[in-house]
Amino acid sequence: MELVLSWLKEYVEVDIPLPELAHALTMLGLEVEDIRLIGLPKPQDTKGYPFHGLEWDREKFVVAQIDEVMPHPNADRLVLCRLNDGREELTVLTGAPNLYDYKGIGPLAKPIKVAYAREGAQLYDGHQPGFVLTTLKRMKIRGVDSFSMVCSEKELGISEEHEGVILFDDDAPTGMPLVDYIGDAVISVSILPNMTRCASMIGLAREVAAVLDKPLRMPELTLPAGVGKASEQVKIEIRNPDLNPRFTAGLIREVEPRPSPYMIQLRLKLSGMRPINSVVDATNYVMLEAGEPLHAFDYDVLVQRAGGKTPTIITRTAEPGEKLTTLDDVERNLKDFTVLVADTAGSLSIAGVMGGQESEVRPETRNVLLEGASWNFINIRKSLQYLRINSEAGYRFSRGVHPALAEIGVRLCLLRMAAWSGGQIVDGLVDAYPQPYQDPLVAVSPADVTRQLGVQLTAEQIAAYLRRLQFECEVKDGQVFAKSPAHRMDIGEGVIGKADVIEEVARLYGYDNIPALIIASELPPQRPNPVEERLQFFQDTLVSLGLQEVINYRFTNPDQENRIYPPEAKPENQNYVELQNPIAVEKRILRRSLLASLLDTMERNVRLRDRLTLFEIGPVFLPDDSRQLPDQPYRLAIAMSGLRHPRAWDRKSSEKLDFYDLKGVVDALLSALHLEDVKFEPDAHPTFHPGKCARLIVSGEPAGWLGELHPQVMEQYDFSDSPVLAADLDMELLYQLSPKSFHAAQITAFPPVIEDLAMIAPEAVASAEIVNLIRKAGGFLLKNVELFDIFRGEQIGAGNKSLAYRLTYQAPNRTLTDKEVGKQRERIISQLEKELGIKVRTAA
Amino acid sequence: MSEKSPLVIELETLQQQAQTELAALKSESELQSWKTRYLGRSATVMQIFKRLPEAAPEQRAAIGQFANQVKNTLEAGFNQMMETVRQAQLQQSLKSEQLDVTLPGRVPARGRLHIQTQVLREVCHIFNEMGFQVFRTDEVESDEYNFELLNIPAHHPSRDMWDTFYTTKEGVILRTHTSPGQVRSMRAFNPDPIRVVLPGMCYRYEQMDASHEIQFNQIEVLVVGKDITFANMKGTLVEFAKRMYGKDVRTRIRPGYFPFTEPSAEMDVECFVCGSKGCPVCKGSGWLEILGCGMVHPIVLQNGGYDPEIYSGFAAGMGVERISMLRYHVDDIRRFWENDIRFLEQF
Numbered sequence A: 001m002e003l004v005l006s007w008l009k010e011y012v013e014v015d016i017p018l019p020e021l022a023h024a025l026t027m028l029g030l031e032v033e034d035i036r037l038i039g040l041p042k043p044q045d046t047k048g049y050p051f052h053g054l055e056w057d058r059e060k061f062v063v064a065q066i067d068e069v070m071p072h073p074n075a076d077r078l079v080l081c082r083l084n085d086g087r088e089e090l091t092v093l094t095g096a097p098n099l100y101d102y103k104g105i106g107p108l109a110k111p112i113k114v115a116y117a118r119e120g121a122q123l124y125d126g127h128q129p130g131f132v133l134t135t136l137k138r139m140k141i142r143g144v145d146s147f148s149m150v151c152s153e154k155e156l157g158i159s160e161e162h163e164g165v166i167l168f169d170d171d172a173p174t175g176m177p178l179v180d181y182i183g184d185a186v187i188s189v190s191i192l193p194n195m196t197r198c199a200s201m202i203g204l205a206r207e208v209a210a211v212l213d214k215p216l217r218m219p220e221l222t223l224p225a226g227v228g229k230a231s232e233q234v235k236i237e238i239r240n241p242d243l244n245p246r247f248t249a250g251l252i253r254e255v256e257p258r259p260s261p262y263m264i265q266l267r268l269k270l271s272g273m274r275p276i277n278s279v280v281d282a283t284n285y286v287m288l289e290a291g292e293p294l295h296a297f298d299y300d301v302l303v304q305r306a307g308g309k310t311p312t313i314i315t316r317t318a319e320p321g322e323k324l325t326t327l328d329d330v331e332r333n334l335k336d337f338t339v340l341v342a343d344t345a346g347s348l349s350i351a352g353v354m355g356g357q358e359s360e361v362r363p364e365t366r367n368v369l370l371e372g373a374s375w376n377f378i379n380i381r382k383s384l385q386y387l388r389i390n391s392e393a394g395y396r397f398s399r400g401v402h403p404a405l406a407e408i409g410v411r412l413c414l415l416r417m418a419a420w421s422g423g424q425i426v427d428g429l430v431d432a433y434p435q436p437y438q439d440p441l442v443a444v445s446p447a448d449v450t451r452q453l454g455v456q457l458t459a460e461q462i463a464a465y466l467r468r469l470q471f472e473c474e475v476k477d478g479q480v481f482a483k484s485p486a487h488r489m490d491i492g493e494g495v496i497g498k499a500d501v502i503e504e505v506a507r508l509y510g511y512d513n514i515p516a517l518i519i520a521s522e523l524p525p526q527r528p529n530p531v532e533e534r535l536q537f538f539q540d541t542l543v544s545l546g547l548q549e550v551i552n553y554r555f556t557n558p559d560q561e562n563r564i565y566p567p568e569a570k571p572e573n574q575n576y577v578e579l580q581n582p583i584a585v586e587k588r589i590l591r592r593s594l595l596a597s598l599l600d601t602m603e604r605n606v607r608l609r610d611r612l613t614l615f616e617i618g619p620v621f622l623p624d625d626s627r628q629l630p631d632q633p634y635r636l637a638i639a640m641s642g643l644r645h646p647r648a649w650d651r652k653s654s655e656k657l658d659f660y661d662l663k664g665v666v667d668a669l670l671s672a673l674h675l676e677d678v679k680f681e682p683d684a685h686p687t688f689h690p691g692k693c694a695r696l697i698v699s700g701e702p703a704g705w706l707g708e709l710h711p712q713v714m715e716q717y718d719f720s721d722s723p724v725l726a727a728d729l730d731m732e733l734l735y736q737l738s739p740k741s742f743h744a745a746q747i748t749a750f751p752p753v754i755e756d757l758a759m760i761a762p763e764a765v766a767s768a769e770i771v772n773l774i775r776k777a778g779g780f781l782l783k784n785v786e787l788f789d790i791f792r793g794e795q796i797g798a799g800n801k802s803l804a805y806r807l808t809y810q811a812p813n814r815t816l817t818d819k820e821v822g823k824q825r826e827r828i829i830s831q832l833e834k835e836l837g838i839k840v841r842t843a844a
Numbered sequence B: 001m002s003e004k005s006p007l008v009i010e011l012e013t014l015q016q017q018a019q020t021e022l023a024a025l026k027s028e029s030e031l032q033s034w035k036t037r038y039l040g041r042s043a044t045v046m047q048i049f050k051r052l053p054e055a056a057p058e059q060r061a062a063i064g065q066f067a068n069q070v071k072n073t074l075e076a077g078f079n080q081m082m083e084t085v086r087q088a089q090l091q092q093s094l095k096s097e098q099l100d101v102t103l104p105g106r107v108p109a110r111g112r113l114h115i116q117t118q119v120l121r122e123v124c125h126i127f128n129e130m131g132f133q134v135f136r137t138d139e140v141e142s143d144e145y146n147f148e149l150l151n152i153p154a155h156h157p158s159r160d161m162w163d164t165f166y167t168t169k170e171g172v173i174l175r176t177h178t179s180p181g182q183v184r185s186m187r188a189f190n191p192d193p194i195r196v197v198l199p200g201m202c203y204r205y206e207q208m209d210a211s212h213e214i215q216f217n218q219i220e221v222l223v224v225g226k227d228i229t230f231a232n233m234k235g236t237l238v239e240f241a242k243r244m245y246g247k248d249v250r251t252r253i254r255p256g257y258f259p260f261t262e263p264s265a266e267m268d269v270e271c272f273v274c275g276s277k278g279c280p281v282c283k284g285s286g287w288l289e290i291l292g293c294g295m296v297h298p299i300v301l302q303n304g305g306y307d308p309e310i311y312s313g314f315a316a317g318m319g320v321e322r323i324s325m326l327r328y329h330v331d332d333i334r335r336f337w338e339n340d341i342r343f344l345e346q347f
């Protein structure tokens, strides 16, 4: 919303400097985003508010009058003006086309009032694109001296308009500094959704009046005695008062649409609207002035449609298949909820949104029916969304305009039309108001205010604040009974109304003035928080293992999701959480797995680093037909590729990360979780190399996969030639299986006995089987079994491997004897042979 | 005094010769062979004792004594020389082992949390210290919890504040803010008082550019209890701002609008980019908007199972990426989920 300072001042006295006004507005919730100065000087202290604009020097820019327009001796497209600037008479050269009509007709009976810039004035160059500053200098144009200028709006920084010079209204005072005449400030105010009542000059003035504690000066609303009787010339029929609580019509006859007075056009322009003609301008002007969008119909068209009889305005919802061509020349298909203003012959306009083409005001229009109405805001918003229309009327009506404004708007607009277009107002308004709006009466006590705001106010103080905002207040039994004023619809009933009213008290008390206090009331019970602890545990452990966390988009598409499968193994008909309105087709579903997006991340980074170890933790989205919301479990994915060791200047090794590096990370994670019943089962998963893939089983439950990517999967990515290792783990299960506490092992002073056991085993026997057997046979004295060498070669025979384990025996309370250890060793050796057919070569 | 014994003369000559040689020695091995030569089992000094019978009986004791004296002198000389040579050698070897300490170190693989995890934790931590506990809720939400229960009915104009991603399932959307956690935590904890922090990913249907993301983190706090006031909200949030942005930071709070709070407010901190002098980041105002807040709307309290005539509360929410963007001068919000390793490794 553009607040035009001179306009605001019609309704309220503003006796504070502009930066202070901007601050007051901001602190009321009317955030000031920009301040454009029209000729006014920029304040010294802007208080951080963004001021910009061209200052008009008081000496160099004045109102002047042209007394005669004479032809230029050497140029057809130039004229010479005999001009009086209040000091002297001069001859000024100009090429303004809107002065041609006066050329050579001798002294003007009525002088033309213009904006005049003297020599040395700094203004914008009208002939250059954009706004480029220039200073007026004396020069000769086609043999004639030129040193000053009659200005266009562009040259003064008012608008982009440079087709002609500004022609002021006849009463413009010749010689007055221009800044005194039309100098202004345009303050861009951001209107919060619950403050649409402020989307007008009066609405803003009301807030300014409240905060400055000044009276609000309402414009004159009394209509002069008119001709005829409006009620005999139009009838109104409201079919659904819920959708159209009020419809007020006024009539004006014998108007003549013409250009509006310059000051009116200027205000419209500064407000961001385009002047059309004095009839249409009046409706727009009053919308900006009072906040009521108005619509003007050509009354003669309505009579014609009614077959010469008295027209009846009908408001109703659209009929099936009904269409209407709006004044922007678009044929609109209407929905059954869209409310129309119609007559007996059909639809005329889309209520509260946009007028129809047939009945719009044209230059030849003489009789005008003016509509001021109130519409159901939810319904208007639905129509706006469906029709995809943004209009000033729609903006206001879709946020709620109080029905009282319908009448105020019509009155103001009839007065403005009569003033600017001639014409005679027809006596009386035709007002259909079947369900008058009940302005809520809210009871609020000082205790309520203290309980919500933490400040102490008396009932009288509360009432005084609310009265400044035009609430009607009564103080009774220590309570304030505040009646919401008839211009706003944001105050509710009961507890809601109470909160609404307390907010108003807070705004006027000043958010700045409310103290900042530490919470005094009791601390809520602190609860265990396993979800958060789990998340942080996994993040921190993986970081401590040297991995980088990434966070990916949850948005993806099935092709991207399935890139982790080889071509023949793509899953079909996966059930995804799918978006109705995706931002792009490649972002139309939510991920089911973390692995796909993690591998995408790996792919994007693979050329940037010779070693990448990444992980992501986050939800996946699994639709569940039995519930409304999808299942959204947290998963953990790991991806690693590249050099095993970070590169260093003296480290030449080019060893690559392999399956066992990934497994080592998983092992460390499992060990940090103190999980004991852990198995890595060789198993097949289409994503992974069949020989380099394991399924993690914890306490008998599948807890995820890890492996090296299948070569066919690798082909679908732009990876380097290093193997890519990946794991996808069920972190919720892992955490759940993790013991809540465990016993720390005793540290003993007695030395352990360490023995190495070397053996030859068939390839088919997995290391885990051997270790399990050794542990079982070794008894409680055997504390640790660790593989330290593995070897394959001719000397041990094809299909065999040589394994060497280091066994640690220890007793907590004594030094073990050779005899004790020997007994265990014999058992291990004999069981290895008996159960797995493994020959132990050496034991030492 | 009788004439010097030939043995004594021999010892004197020997001592002189040995000392002259010793003084010229440079290495440990030379010293060792010198020692063998002059102090070894077969060295002259050692042999003197066996040769005592060659001397006159009355001189024998004196010669023996003198021989001992020569032996001790030579041993002392040896030890001293040995120490000198070792010192020299140590100095020599220390000198030759000089490293170029400016060569780079061998950096072990270092893991890092994603920058947004770090900042999210930092904010949560501040509130944790004030007694707030983290409460996480789902990212795919129902329209009911995301809007309806928060006093945002269907077709209400306030819905324009959120551009929403709808799923193909009726009534199921991607949460547009962390606020559904308000009613969810109230329903989980009622009638206990509440102090929770609600962090997590939210979604808005937007055209992506340097300052607009479709996916972003938000952190919200919610307090519900008896006697919770706007002044408490200010106190808590000012304290948060001080811990987050520095203890001397100035803040201001001005009216705002959210359908689920009333009164609603926006909180600004003085621009730490320009020291509140005015810069492009704060658009010249000297202030940076950091969070939206307000007293919990009575309808929302009711929907959470709390009687608004007895209980009150406040909520405040902020964007987490914005914090990082301001703090680290990140000029494009899309950097965060792009996961370019060159970006992530900086934090």
Ligand SMILES: [Zn+2]
Binding pocket: B271, B272, B273, B274, B275, B276, B277, B278, B279, B280, B281, B282, B283, B284, B286, B287
């Ligand atoms: Zn700044």
